Amino acid sequence: MTEPVIAQKGPYAVDVVAGQDYFWCRCGRSQQQPFCDGSHKGSGLAPLKYHAERTETLYFCGCKHSHSPPCCDGTHKQLAD
Ligand code: FES
Known part of the structure; x- marks a missing residue:
């Protein structure tokens, strides 16, 4: 498994x-963030499907x-620069 x-x-x-x-793009390689564009191929990572139950603003x-x-x-606040 590759790190994102x-x-x-x-x-x-x-x-x-x-x-x-x-x-949702899990690998971080997509050019259409935050969603998948197929760039994960070969990375060992796959996108995560999210089904919206409501119309609302979400923070992906x-x-x-x-x-x-x-x-x-x-968690992003704890990542090293
Ligand atoms: S952007 Fe990843 S935890 Fe906030």
């Missing part, structure tokens, strides 16, 4: 729509180290 790369040290605010599925983890993926849990 840090896409950014902070979350991405996204307005999700009830009933829609989202595929950009550092890829959250303990509550796909959302930010503040």
Whole structure:
């Protein structure tokens, strides 16, 4: 299993729509953060599917180290520079 790369040290605010599925980039290599663009191939990591139950603003983890993926849990504040 490969370590994810840090896409950014902070979350991405996204307005999700009830009933829609989202595929959060786990590897950090996607060019369409915070979502998967297929760049994980060969990394040993795969995206995480998120099904939105409600229409709301969510904060998707950009550092890829959250303990509550796909959302930010503040772990990015503990990452070394
Ligand atoms: S951006 Fe990853 S925990 Fe906040």
